[in-house]
Amino acid sequence: MAGKSGDVTDEEDMDVDVDAQARLQNVTLGMKQQADELLLANKLDKALTLYRELLMHLTRSQVTLLQQRELAISCHMNVLAVLGKAKRWSSVVTEASEALNVFEELQGAQGATDIPFEEQQRENVVLARAYYFRGFAYLKLGTFQPAQQDFRRALELNPEDETIQNDYKELQTALQAEQRVKQFLATSMKLFQAGNYKAAVEACVSALRESQALQKTELTGLIHGNLAAIYVKIKDDAKAIDHYKRTMLLTRCGDKPTAAQNERVYDILDSLAGCYSRKRDYSSALSVIEDQIKLFPSCPDRNDREGMMYLNGGRICYTMARYAQAEEHLEKGYRVSLKASNQLDTALNCAYWLSKAYAKNSKIEKAMETLDTTISEAEKEANAAIITDLLEKLLLARLDLLNPETNASATECDLFKDQQVLLNFLKSKEGPRNEQDRSEMLRAVALTDCVNIGKLSSCDATSFMKLALAKVDMTISQSSADRRDAKDLLAKLLLDLEVPGGADPSCRQHLRATALLKLADVCIDDEDDESDEDVRKFLEEAVDVLHDEDASKAQLGVLLPKIGRWRAAGGNLVGAEEVLEETVELLRNASDSNSDRLYEALVGLCVVQIRLGMLEEAAHVMKEIEALPVAQNANELAIIKDRLQAAVDATQVKAKEPEKVHMFEKQHSASSSHSFLCGISQVWWGRWCGPLIACIAAVAVALFFA
Structure with a gap:
């Protein structure tokens, strides 16, 4: 029935499977032979393509993989050989890890059956080569710790392999050199922090020599970056630029840089722009910033630097008198910074330089609008020191725009x-x-x-x-x-x-x-x-x-005596007497009256009243003066008191002898007496009122005794 119906019998099915396996075996062996020939001819890319295609067939199913176990292992090892010859070390690491996973899978499928010693040895040799390939790739990549683990595993599996032994020695030498480099770098950092920049440079140079022998690109780039930072600190921008360039070249190596590498290059460009700006090489600085702008989309972790990047570009363009280009950069920086939650200082700086660029392009109204908007934002955060300083700059810039020479509409x-x-x-x-x-x-x-x-x-x-x-x-x-x-x-x-x-x-x-x-x-x-x-x-x-x-009595107590002296010196004794009388009244009634000041005012009033012939009033004032504590030690008071008594006596004599109109003045006009009285009055008044009042007091006394 089966034959009549056209169905394939079990025997026929077995024949078909055998034929299919035979054909697959022939195809895979042919591909393997062709790939091997390409490898020997050093046509690495073509060989790699064939090996990968072959592995795709061999690993299509678990059954096929087990059936073609030896062929699959051989292809994986040859792929590692191709990648090693091409020095594609990162790919070697990936491929070796994949090969080791396949080997582990095959061993698991084989189960715990006893394996003959010779076969186990062959497998160990293959595994050792896989670990060796990966360890050597790590060594070339400068990742020494994983390399050491793989080399040790390879030596455990095949301790007699001289190639593994020799390259392991190379790894040990590299590890020692790396340790020395790290020690030099640590020393350099300590010296840098201590301000010993010359010694820090020497330590970095020693680290650089060791690192170059290692051919460890990343570490060498780091050392050049450290040297650049030291030279920036000692203001040697020319050397800093040289080392930043070397750092960038070492960081940029590779066809497909990672985001981290791009961000490292971005940071180096930022530092380079600063060096060029300090050297006033603005053209080079602008070129570097333009490179930054192109690289920025590939630097996701530098989004917070966008506003500052455009600010730097705008400032340099402004310095180079490229005002239109400055506007373009600063407008972008201003918009980006305002949107950010913590970049108000950058936004304020952008607004400041943008207003200057607008002004240069005769866009005064636009400049004022920008400043007005930004100032209102800045005033909300004016408690922060940096915002306070920037707000001051903005206000001064706003004031400059209102200068009639700049803006006729102001x-x-x-x-x-x-x-x-x-x-x-x-x-x-x-x-x-x-x-x-x-x-x-x-x-x-x-x-x-x-x-x-x-x-x-x-x-x-x-x-x-x-x-x-x-x-x-x-x-x-x-x-x-x-x-x-x-x-x-x-x-x-x-x-x-x-x-x-x-x-x-x-x-x-x-x-x-x-x-x-x-x-x-x-x-x-x-x-x-x-x-x-x-x-x-x-x-x-x-x-x-x-x-x-209401609160001006103290001021009047000081100002009125000044006015009294001016009036007396100008001959207005009546006016002087009025203000001195008011001064005395103020000081008498003041709750916190200064007895020294009251004493001085009373003495001045007494002198003026004597000069005006108001002897009865002067006598009352003298009694009040004598009652003050400060009068007890005032030697000059006796002189004024004597003059008051002399004036009273002269008045009485004058009343008896009306014809002697000028008796008082004539009797006391001797120059020596006049000089003495003026001198002692200066000493007296200076003691209580200071040199300025002393001079005026002397004039007042001189007027009286003239």
Whole structure:
């Protein structure tokens, strides 16, 4: 039935299988022979292709693999030989690992049956060669620890193989050399950290010699990178560039670099760009950054560096006056940095340089828009030190754009507002100020020297006054010349505010009061007498403003005696007596009155009253003076008391002899007595009021005794 139906019998099926196996055997042997001939002819790529094709057939099924066991093993070993001759060491490692897996699979399929000694020896030799191939590849790749493991396993399997023994010795030599290299590198790092850069270079050079003998590319590249970093530290950019280039060449080796290698090259390019920039070789620096930009897509772990990369490119383009190209780079960097969560400092730097590029291309409005947007972002994070410094740069850049020489559309109002914002920011910075800080702050208020506040509207005049007062605050603590400038500025403001127009009357009155109070503050601390008549006039006006201030009694207590002395020196004894009387009244009623200051004011009042002939009032003042504790040690008080008594006596004599109108003056006009009194009055007043007041006091006494 089977024959009639056309079915194949079991016997016929067996014949078919045998025929198929025979044909497969013939094909595989033919391919193997052809591949072997190509290998002997050194046609490695073609041989490798045939071996791989043959292995694909042999490993198609477990049955075929077992049936063609010897052929499969031979093909795997020949593939390793081809790859070894081609020095494709990474591929050797992969192929050897695959071959060892196949061998393990075959041994597992064979089971635990007893294997004849000779056959076991042959298998050990094959396994040893596989381990040797992989170990040797590791050796050539500079991966010494895995190489040592494979060599030891190969020697265990075939200890008599001289090739394995010799190459194992080479590995041991390489391991020792590697250890020396690592020791040199560790020494170099310690010396570098200690600042001993010359010795660090010498240690690196020693490591380089050992590494070159090893032919270990990665390690040699690392040493060149370390040398470059040392030369950067000692500011030898030429040598740093040379070593960075060598590092890059060693890192870039291979047809298909890994992402890690690309990122290493990216970092080297970044350092190279910095070296070229410091050498002012901007063309080379830009070329390097352009290489970075091309490489960037292949560096996934450098995404956080994109903004900085474009910032560096933009700055270099700006320096080279390539403003359009600078715009392109900086716009990209600005967009990328703003999107990032932690790159605000890079975004601010991009905005700063972008505004400068826009300005160079006459895009002032675009520059201002960019700065305004960025400043608002920066102010949210102004507590961070680096953001604070960048915000200051942005504000100064914004101010520069409002310079009428740069931007004809800028108005005075714009200038005042921007200057005020900048000034408030600068004043808010904590810590001691250096010369640069002061220079920047003075730059922010430079406009105060050339604008007439009297012509400004109420809003602008108010802003302008804030700037002017800020400038005064900055200058009064400096030299005497700066204090003089501050007083001159305040006097100018007050004179300008006298001109009709501009701000409304109530605003002008308020601004005048503000300026007068500031002028009083400045002059109260002066050690020298005020010589400017305008300033003296305004200080007298300031007294009226101070009368309306609840907390101004202490200031009046200092300012009024100054005015009294000026009036007395100018011959206005009545006016001097008025302000000294007010001073005494203030000091009497003050809860924290200074008895020394009250004593000085009373003495001045007494002298002026004697000069005016107000002897009864002077006598009352003298009694009050004598009641003060400080009067007990005042030697000069006896002189003034004697003069008071002499004046009283002279008045009585004058009443009896009306014709002797000038008796008092004539009797006491001797030059020696006059000099003595002036001298002792200077000593007395200087003891309590300082050298400035002493001089004025002497004048007052001299006026009386003249």
